[in-house]
Every structure is written in structure tokens, then in C-alpha cells.
Amino acid sequence: MxxxxxxxxxxxxxxxxxxxxxxxxxxxxxxxxxxxxxxxxxxxxxxxxxxxxxxxxxxxxxxxxxxxxxxxxxxxxxxxxxxxxxxxxxxxxxxxxxxxxAVDARHAELIGAWTVIPEDPDWPEQLADLGLQEPIVLWGRGRREALGHLERGVSVVGSRHASAYGAAVTRMIVGEVSEAGWCVVSGGAYGIDAVAHQTALEVSPATTPTVAVLACGVDRFYPVANAELLARICDRGAVLSEVPLGCAPTRYRFLQRNRIIAALSRATVVTEAAWRSGALNTARHAAGLSREVAAVPGDVLVGGSAGCHRLVREDHAVLVSNGAEVLELVGALGNDATRDTVSRNENLDRRPEDCLDPLQLRVFDALPLHTDVEPDRICRVSGLGPGEVLAALATLRELGLAADSLLGWRRVGSPHGRKSTDHGSA
Amino acid sequence: MxxxxxxxxxxxxxxxxxxxxxxxxxxxxxxxxxxxxxxxxxxxxxxxxxxxxxxxxxxxxxxxxxxxxxxxxxxxxxxxxxxxxxxxxxxxxxxxxxxxxAVDARHAELIGAWTVIPEDPDWPEQLADLGLQEPIVLWGRGRREALGHLERGVSVVGSRHASAYGAAVTRMIVGEVSEAGWCVVSGGAYGIDAVAHQTALEVSPATTPTVAVLACGVDRFYPVANAELLARICDRGAVLSEVPLGCAPTRYRFLQRNRIIAALSRATVVTEAAWRSGALNTARHAAGLSREVAAVPGDVLVGGSAGCHRLVREDHAVLVSNGAEVLELVGALGNDATRDTVSRNENLDRRPEDCLDPLQLRVFDALPLHTDVEPDRICRVSGLGPGEVLAALATLRELGLAADSLLGWRRVGSPHGRKSTDHGSA
Structure with missing residues (x-):
């Protein structure tokens, strides 16, 4: 022997x-x-x-x-x-x-599997961050050149029992991340993993692969129901595993596999995870490797996102609500893009009077909508002096928020008037 | 004159x-x-x-x-x-x-209003944290003794346009906070404010008041649709305002009022708020006063909680999912209670094998469910030595996770076996 x-x-x-x-x-x-x-x-x-x-x-x-x-x-x-x-x-x-x-070699030839080792030029360098825990070898199927795309990789992981919400959120985030040319890494499992890979295959440019890291040998497309999906991932990207051919997925291997998902990419995003979910394990590996960790919040009444909330509360994961915030996290957005996103949000319900300073706001508040009043009355109502009131009125007129006539001043309001204002708690 | x-x-x-x-x-x-x-x-x-x-x-x-x-x-x-x-x-x-x-005095007598000033023994001391911005006077209606309860006050605020989700979350959190004897402070407005006060009135012990801080004079129950609610708050708690009798709510006064809501209580919780909401203003006042600030997450696809998410992302608000987490924040829970909450969550889907160390887990993974195998085979499958395997098997037997017979060892699984395990991503 x-x-x-x-x-x-x-x-x-x-x-x-x-x-x-x-x-x-x-x-x-x-x-x-x-x-x-x-x-x-x-x-x-x-x-x-x-x-x-x-x-x-x-x-x-x-x-x-x-x-x-x-x-x-x-x-x-x-x-x-x-x-x-x-x-x-x-x-x-x-x-x-x-x-x-010899058996491995025959088997590998049959299914088109290959190996990549740290001595290879295309070994993903970021795995070295695992130190002693760097895999001994990675088995792969599909396009080997996908390995090079992992430098711009984002892991998107979550519960196997995905809700409609979790699936929708995953589609939204993977859609935006893939479209920006980032390679989506996940675990090839049911639920969030499957949605992540599917969306990446549908949305991303043909040049951007998606990569699945399995907890069993790459000859086994586990779970069986995902076999077709995994085959499609091989067409456009790659399926990887450190576990030898023929090996079954065990819980120990799932937990170990998660460190590879975390290490391969620049950020790990948990889009939906219950209080106890393997996705939290992946997120914690990522944090331990100084990778960015993000979590998408959700309904606190149903518990499906409790693991995401836990990551934000206990592990300082960044709360993200969309793909732009994920891209911001991995530094994929220039300052201009970031500003665009912010201002897009800020414009959501912006009103012209929002730009007023406190003094101008007090004068604006004191102006009636349906009658004209003299500056004297505006002084009394607002508690401001004549000089302040006249200066503010001039600004308000410039902004199209006030109009004057022979009879005095009135407000030129937004169509909904002040009634639509959300004074918040309040 | x-x-x-x-x-x-x-x-x-x-x-x-x-x-x-x-x-x-x-x-x-x-x-x-x-x-x-x-x-x-x-x-x-x-x-x-x-x-x-x-x-x-x-x-x-x-x-x-x-x-x-x-x-x-x-x-x-x-x-x-x-x-x-x-x-x-x-x-x-x-x-x-x-x-x-003289007019104020007659009016106050008529509606049972009173004033409290910094020189009074029952002036809420915490307002001194506002420094120069401390109110000149507070007008009140209802039970003056409610002022003393504000030492154990939690502000619960949010959008006027509350969704069913925001209302349900507010009910849950106010229910738990009120039941624990904390005085709920809010703004008496539509939406989240109204739900917060209503729940406090329904749930809290008769001895625990709820306090509404208005942006108009306390003689005006604004908005009119909340007049009955505000009257009930006066029966059990108090309505407060720094604005003189007869004064209308203006946006400037709403923004100013928010600082009082923030200052009166030990923590401000935003249960639902869109990207731009007055509730964020209250939360930022609270942060500026070194009060605790918490926000409840929600659906990222509809935007109703975008302001809450923004507080967590940009202002380091603490993400909370229930009342216990709010109580933890204000130090209302002893260590035991905190531990109870955590373990309650942790037990949600805890399985016996969750307590195993990696070595025991590998042996457990290697055990078949339906046949008996000899330790030799377990060594090969798990990749562990005979000594390690036998020690782990003994532990597993003690935990009721493995059984041995003349033929060898097998797993005694949880009813759902391993298939039900959520390996997360994956």
C-alpha cells in the first residue's frame, strides 16, 4: 500500500x-x-x-x-x-x-472537474487571510477564469427557508451588485443562496460570473433540487469546494465551508436570516477576516430577519437597504455616485421650505395662505423684529414661497399646503 | 400699558x-x-x-x-x-x-391648566440638560404628578402616516415598556404617537401615566381628531407644552417641541419613520443630549422604515426589535432578565447537537441513523483517531445523541434528523 x-x-x-x-x-x-x-x-x-x-x-x-x-x-x-x-x-x-x-483523476475527467492549489498562479490570493485555515486544495467545476473575478466578489448569503420578502430583497441587492460588475458568491443551497445565484445569472453581464462554494464534493450537486441551477452556474461561473469528490455535506463541513465564502469576497451581505442561521457563521467569519459585513433588516414581528438584526446589534454589521449601500461598502462607488444615492433619497419628500433657516421658517409659518397680511402682523405672530421679517420675506419671495401685493403678504404654498407635512412624532 | x-x-x-x-x-x-x-x-x-x-x-x-x-x-x-x-x-x-x-389665568382656570417652572420642586430636572434651550415654562393639563414619573420615561415617536406594521410594532413595544412601569412620552399626533398613547392607556398599570408634549397651547387639542385621546391622556397622565395657551402649532414649534420630548425621557425609540420625518429630529435631539436612541427596523422595499434604518446607519441608533431590548437600553433589566431574553431567543431553534465541540460534531456527523457501525469505520469517516472517537461517542451517549449495541454505534437523532438543519448560506 x-x-x-x-x-x-x-x-x-x-x-x-x-x-x-x-x-x-x-x-x-x-x-x-x-x-x-x-x-x-x-x-x-x-x-x-x-x-x-x-x-x-x-x-x-x-x-x-x-x-x-x-x-x-x-x-x-x-x-x-x-x-x-x-x-x-x-x-x-x-x-x-x-x-x-487514480480514482479521483478518472472521476474528475468524467465530470470536467479541476483543482486549484496555492502554488497555482490563479489561486485566489485573498484565501491567504485564512492563515493556517487556508484550504489545502480547491476543487472546481465550470469556468476556471471565474477565480479571477473574485477580487471583485460580494458574498450574498441567508436562510435556506427564505420568505417572499427575503427572496425579493436578495433579488434587488444581487441585481444591483451584479449589474455593477461584481461577482456574487454564495453557497448553492436552497432559499437565499439559490435566489442569489439565479438573479446573478439573469441580471449580470455575461462577463460576470457567479460562484457557488459547496460543503460537499463538486461531483455532487447538493441539494439535488438545485442540480440544474448548479449546472447553470458552471456554464457561466464556477462551483468550488475544498471537500474531495464523493464526500457528503456534513454540518461540520458546512461551518468550515462558510469561512471560504467569507474569505473569497470583499464583503458578506446577509439578506435574510433567522436568529440562528448558518449565515451568521459566515458573517462572523467575514468580520474575523476584516471583511465588510452587512445585513438587511426586515419585519421584527415575524422573526425571519432576527439574525440580521442580531448582526447589526451585536456584531456591528452595517445595515443596508439596497445594492447601492452594498457597493458603497466595498468602495465601488465614487464620491459622486454616493452623493447621487443620498440626494436621491433626500429628494424623496423634499419640500421647497425645507431649505429655510429657523428665522425664515418662523416667518413662513406666520404667513397665511388665503389672506394678505401686513409685515407688522407677521412681526407679532412670528415674534421677530421688522428688519428680520422683511429680510426673510424677501428671501421667501425669491424662493417662490411668498408673494406680496398692495394688501400685504401671503404664502405661496406647495400644492398640499402645510397639512401634508409629517412633523414626525409629532 | x-x-x-x-x-x-x-x-x-x-x-x-x-x-x-x-x-x-x-x-x-x-x-x-x-x-x-x-x-x-x-x-x-x-x-x-x-x-x-x-x-x-x-x-x-x-x-x-x-x-x-x-x-x-x-x-x-x-x-x-x-x-x-x-x-x-x-x-x-x-x-x-x-x-x-389675566386672560391666561381665566382661560387656565376654565380648562384646568397649570404651569410648572424651573423654580418648582416638581420641574423635571432632566430638562436642565437642554442648557440655554430649557423651556421658560411648561403648561400642563391632567395629572401634575405625572411629572415625577418622567424620571422613568421612554419616548416613543414616529411617522404620522403609520402603516399597519408601524402600528403593530408600536403596540408591541409600548405594551412591554408600559407594563414594566415606564412612562411613555410622545407627541400626541396622528399615527405612531396616537398608537403609543393609546397602548399606554390600555396596557400600563393605572399608576403609570403617559405624557403628550404638544406643539400648540394645551387648550388646543390638536389635531382635532385626537381630542378624545388627549382628554383620556389628561385623565391618566398629562399633556404638556411650552407654547402659551391659544397658540397654533407651526413647523418651527414642532421642531422645538421635539427637543422637549427627547430631554424628558431616558431613551427615544423611533418605531416607524420614513426617510424624512420629524421623528428623526427628535432622535437627533436625544442623541445630542446623550440620551439613548433606538430604532425599529422594517421592510426595506416599501420605505416606511427608511428613517429608522438611516438612524442606525448614520447616527448609530441601537436597532431594537422588541420592548425587552428597549428596557435593556435604559438599564431597566437586571443581568438575569437580559440573560433570560437572550436565552429565550437562543432556544428558539436550539438542537441537542448544538452544544457539541467540533470534534464531537465530526463524530456525530459520521454516525449513521439507520445502521450500526463499528468505531473503526467512524474513525475513517470522521478522520479522527480511535481515542478521540471513543471519547466523543461516550459523550454523545451521555447526551442521548448516540446509542451502542452489540453491532456497533448509531445516531439517536432529533425527530427531524439532520435534514431540517438550516446550514444558512447554505
Whole structure:
């Protein structure tokens, strides 16, 4: 058996695993689960080839290996409990029979899957922010060039049980973000994920891919009901996973997968999430990686957005109501664009008299709509002096808010008059 | 005419204005509008009696008065443009004919109105936080003892055009806050204000009043459609205003009134507000006074809560979803109560396996539901060593999540199994 996992897989493994580093990483990913600290410490210290040879050739950690491990683990995990190497080593060796690269290679060829490793020029550099938790390898299907678009990536995630509201909000936000040329990353699941990918496929320019990161092997389009969607994502973008071919999604893998969604993109937006939702886990990974985190609020009476509200309250996520606010967050809007958005909102119910200063407002308030009054009376009603009143009246006339005649002054109101004013609480 | 406004109103004014300080403040409030800086600077420097005598006895500011004013204004408004005293003085004098305390006194007696001034023992002390902008006097109707309850006051404000959602949210929050014995303050207007007062009247213990702060005289129950509501507020609580009897609400007075709502209570909660709403003005006053500010989120697609979202985004208002979160904000909940609320939420969809550590979770994930497997296989599937697997299995058995038989181990799942898990995005 050792023979099968020898140190020169480049000469043995067929197809996509000809080069040794790639072959070793693919095999290591079969025996070391995501975030297995001991394995990742050794991978960093020894590199994939030496680590693989050690696991296959040694029955138990040798003294030099244990010494390398202790030093590397002490550096990588200062102050933390260092996992017991002998135990981990036994666990990796127990899994050796499943690491069959020839089978993987055949399978990959059949379904058009590929791998990308940190040594590749197109490895998404932003994954290095994961430090020790950087994936050993990523499996992919679809367009490999989608990896390059992830530099302008926004993750849009949320509940599997999406409400009509959550779906509508997701469509709105993904629509605006995609149209601006940003690559939407999500998890390929039911609910918000599916809506995010679908919208990105419908809305975004043909050149902008959408990327799904799965918690199972990329050969399994899970959930099955999303198989067609995932196939369409492969046509226009890519499906990625750090989990080897054939592996089922487990909760542990879902939680691990979320860190990749968070790390790949510049911001994570939670469009709908209940109080406890895996999407919060993704958001917290993003915050831990100093990525922007945003959440869309919703109805507080039904609870579907309780997780989003929790993120804003407890985790200082930025509250966003539309795609423009997401783009603002990732710095995709110039100052002009930002100002446009703000003024668009501010114009929503702007009235001409809104630009008045307090003194002018008092004079405006004192002007009747249906009769003409003399400045004297305006002075008494407003409590202002004649000089102030006359100056204000002149300004109001310029603004078209007051008119004078031989009989005095009157207000030239907005069509609805003052009655329509919302004085707020109030 | 000077005779009518002499320096000894205590001997002339009937009824509620017998004492001179009160009579002077009531009259000053007739000639000096809220936040008339020059008048307030002089009021602070001279006191109500001397200021009143100066306005009535001098045709224009005397040299000593002008000197007092310059010094006091320089101290009160360092670096700011000092309003021109001669102009203001002329404006006050132009209003002298309207300051007829005898009429006010008769009117007040008729409708059961009273006044409270900073010199009174029951003047709400928190208004001093307004500094120069502290009201000159407050007119009131209803139960004067309500003033004492304002120490435990929460302002609940929002749009006049309340949606069904805004009304429901306001009912929920006011219900919880009132039941906890907090006095709800609002503006007596249509929409959110009306719902807040109504709910407080229905829900709160008979001992807890609700207080409405109006932008017009307390003799005018404005808006007219709320007259019955305002009368009921007087039965159980109080209606307050700094504006003299008979005065109409103007936009300037609404904006000024909002500072009193903000100052009277410990927190201001905006339950529903569009992008531009007077409620935002109240919230900003509250923030400026170092009061707590909270906003309830809502649907981002309809815009009715856009002002609330804006407060959270731009003004760092705390997002709240229920009354408990408001009470937490004003420190009304002990630590235990806070913990109760949190755990109540956390239990919403808690599953037994949620308490597992990552290693136990991996073993749990590796356990089949319908067949028994030996630990060896669990080691391979989970990628863990035999020692780790056996320790985790023992814990899982203790928690009732795994069972062993002669044939091996299987999962004892929650009724819905793992399929119901929301892995979030995904």
C-alpha cells in the first residue's frame, strides 16, 4: 500500500495530478479534514510532498517529525493547546485507503472537474487571510477564469427557508451588485443562496460570473433540487469546494465551508436570516477576516430577519437597504455616485421650505395662505423684529414661497399646503 | 400699558399667577419664542423678573443691559454669532400686547391648566440638560404628578402616516415598556404617537401615566381628531407644552417641541419613520443630549422604515426589535432578565447537537441513523483517531445523541434528523 502513495506521484498519477505538489495536496485533503490544526501546522512546516511522504512511510510520528511539529505548532498556536500528534497521525493513516488519486483523476475527467492549489498562479490570493485555515486544495467545476473575478466578489448569503420578502430583497441587492460588475458568491443551497445565484445569472453581464462554494464534493450537486441551477452556474461561473469528490455535506463541513465564502469576497451581505442561521457563521467569519459585513433588516414581528438584526446589534454589521449601500461598502462607488444615492433619497419628500433657516421658517409659518397680511402682523405672530421679517420675506419671495401685493403678504404654498407635512412624532 | 406689565405681577395677576416669578415666566413665554437665543441668554443672566421689567420699561436696550447681554452671550455662545439685541428687543416689545396674564389665568382656570417652572420642586430636572434651550415654562393639563414619573420615561415617536406594521410594532413595544412601569412620552399626533398613547392607556398599570408634549397651547387639542385621546391622556397622565395657551402649532414649534420630548425621557425609540420625518429630529435631539436612541427596523422595499434604518446607519441608533431590548437600553433589566431574553431567543431553534465541540460534531456527523457501525469505520469517516472517537461517542451517549449495541454505534437523532438543519448560506 505504501507503494501506492509513494513520494513521486507525479510519475504515477494520471491526468490532472501529474505534478507532485498537486497530487500530494489532493491526497492530503482526503485524509486531513478542513481545519485539522495538526495537519495544517505540519503542511505549513514541511510542504505537501514531505508531509505526504511522512504520513505514508511512517507508522507513527518519528522523533524528528514530532520535534518539527512541536516547534511549528508552538509558533502557529501561541498559548493554545497543541493537538496530540500521535493521535492525529493515527487518524490520517486510518484514512489512507480512501486517498486514491487514480480514482479521483478518472472521476474528475468524467465530470470536467479541476483543482486549484496555492502554488497555482490563479489561486485566489485573498484565501491567504485564512492563515493556517487556508484550504489545502480547491476543487472546481465550470469556468476556471471565474477565480479571477473574485477580487471583485460580494458574498450574498441567508436562510435556506427564505420568505417572499427575503427572496425579493436578495433579488434587488444581487441585481444591483451584479449589474455593477461584481461577482456574487454564495453557497448553492436552497432559499437565499439559490435566489442569489439565479438573479446573478439573469441580471449580470455575461462577463460576470457567479460562484457557488459547496460543503460537499463538486461531483455532487447538493441539494439535488438545485442540480440544474448548479449546472447553470458552471456554464457561466464556477462551483468550488475544498471537500474531495464523493464526500457528503456534513454540518461540520458546512461551518468550515462558510469561512471560504467569507474569505473569497470583499464583503458578506446577509439578506435574510433567522436568529440562528448558518449565515451568521459566515458573517462572523467575514468580520474575523476584516471583511465588510452587512445585513438587511426586515419585519421584527415575524422573526425571519432576527439574525440580521442580531448582526447589526451585536456584531456591528452595517445595515443596508439596497445594492447601492452594498457597493458603497466595498468602495465601488465614487464620491459622486454616493452623493447621487443620498440626494436621491433626500429628494424623496423634499419640500421647497425645507431649505429655510429657523428665522425664515418662523416667518413662513406666520404667513397665511388665503389672506394678505401686513409685515407688522407677521412681526407679532412670528415674534421677530421688522428688519428680520422683511429680510426673510424677501428671501421667501425669491424662493417662490411668498408673494406680496398692495394688501400685504401671503404664502405661496406647495400644492398640499402645510397639512401634508409629517412633523414626525409629532 | 406699561402699567399692566409692571414689576409686581404677584399682587395683580389672579389665580395661578400670584407669585411673581411664575407670572413673569408666563409672560416672557408670550413674547420670546422657544430657542430665541437672545431672550434665553438674558433670562439666564437676569432672571425672569428683571428681564420682564426691562422689556416692559425700556423702549430699547439700555447701555447696562446691552453690556450684560454681550458678556452673557459671549459666555453662553463662545465663538458663535451673537444675535443683535436691539432687533430682538424690538420684536419682544412688538408682542407685548399679547401678553395678558389675566386672560391666561381665566382661560387656565376654565380648562384646568397649570404651569410648572424651573423654580418648582416638581420641574423635571432632566430638562436642565437642554442648557440655554430649557423651556421658560411648561403648561400642563391632567395629572401634575405625572411629572415625577418622567424620571422613568421612554419616548416613543414616529411617522404620522403609520402603516399597519408601524402600528403593530408600536403596540408591541409600548405594551412591554408600559407594563414594566415606564412612562411613555410622545407627541400626541396622528399615527405612531396616537398608537403609543393609546397602548399606554390600555396596557400600563393605572399608576403609570403617559405624557403628550404638544406643539400648540394645551387648550388646543390638536389635531382635532385626537381630542378624545388627549382628554383620556389628561385623565391618566398629562399633556404638556411650552407654547402659551391659544397658540397654533407651526413647523418651527414642532421642531422645538421635539427637543422637549427627547430631554424628558431616558431613551427615544423611533418605531416607524420614513426617510424624512420629524421623528428623526427628535432622535437627533436625544442623541445630542446623550440620551439613548433606538430604532425599529422594517421592510426595506416599501420605505416606511427608511428613517429608522438611516438612524442606525448614520447616527448609530441601537436597532431594537422588541420592548425587552428597549428596557435593556435604559438599564431597566437586571443581568438575569437580559440573560433570560437572550436565552429565550437562543432556544428558539436550539438542537441537542448544538452544544457539541467540533470534534464531537465530526463524530456525530459520521454516525449513521439507520445502521450500526463499528468505531473503526467512524474513525475513517470522521478522520479522527480511535481515542478521540471513543471519547466523543461516550459523550454523545451521555447526551442521548448516540446509542451502542452489540453491532456497533448509531445516531439517536432529533425527530427531524439532520435534514431540517438550516446550514444558512447554505
Amino acid at each position: 505504501n507503494d501506492q502513495y509513494d513520494a513521486h506521484p507525479d510519475t504515477r498519477a494520471p491526468g490532472p495530478f501529474r505534478d507532485s505538489v498537486r497530487a500530494c495536496r489532493v491526497r492530503l485533503a482526503r485524509v486531513i479534514e478542513p481545519s485539522d490544526t495538526a495537519g495544517l501546522v505540519l503542511l505549513r512546516a514541511l510542504g505537501p510532498e514531505v508531509l505526504w511522504r511522512s504520513i505514508t512511510e511512517l507508522d507513527a510520528p518519528s522523533a524528528p517529525l514530532a520535534s518539527v511539529y512541536r516547534r511549528a505548532a508552538g509558533e502557529a498556536l501561541p498559548g493554545a493547546r497543541v493537538p496530540d500528534l500521535a493521535r492525529r497521525f493515527a487518524a490520517w493513516r486510518a484514512r489512507l485507503p480512501v486517498a486514491e488519486p | 406699561n402699567d399692566q406689565y409692571d414689576a409686581h405681577p404677584d399682587t395683580r395677576a389672579p389665580g395661578p399667577f400670584r407669585d411673581s416669578v411664575r407670572a413673569c415666566r408666563v409672560r416672557l413665554a408670550r413674547v420670546i419664542e422657544p430657542s430665541d437665543t437672545a431672550g434665553l441668554v438674558l433670562l439666564r443672566a437676569l432672571g425672569p423678573e428683571v428681564l420682564w421689567r426691562s422689556i416692559t420699561e425700556l423702549d430699547a436696550p439700555s447701555a447696562p443691559l446691552a453690556s450684560v447681554y454681550r458678556r452673557a452671550a459671549g459666555e453662553a455662545l463662545p465663538g458663535a454669532r451673537v444675535p443683535d439685541l436691539a432687533r430682538r428687543f424690538a420684536a419682544w416689545r412688538a408682542r407685548l400686547p399679547v401678553a395678558e396674564p
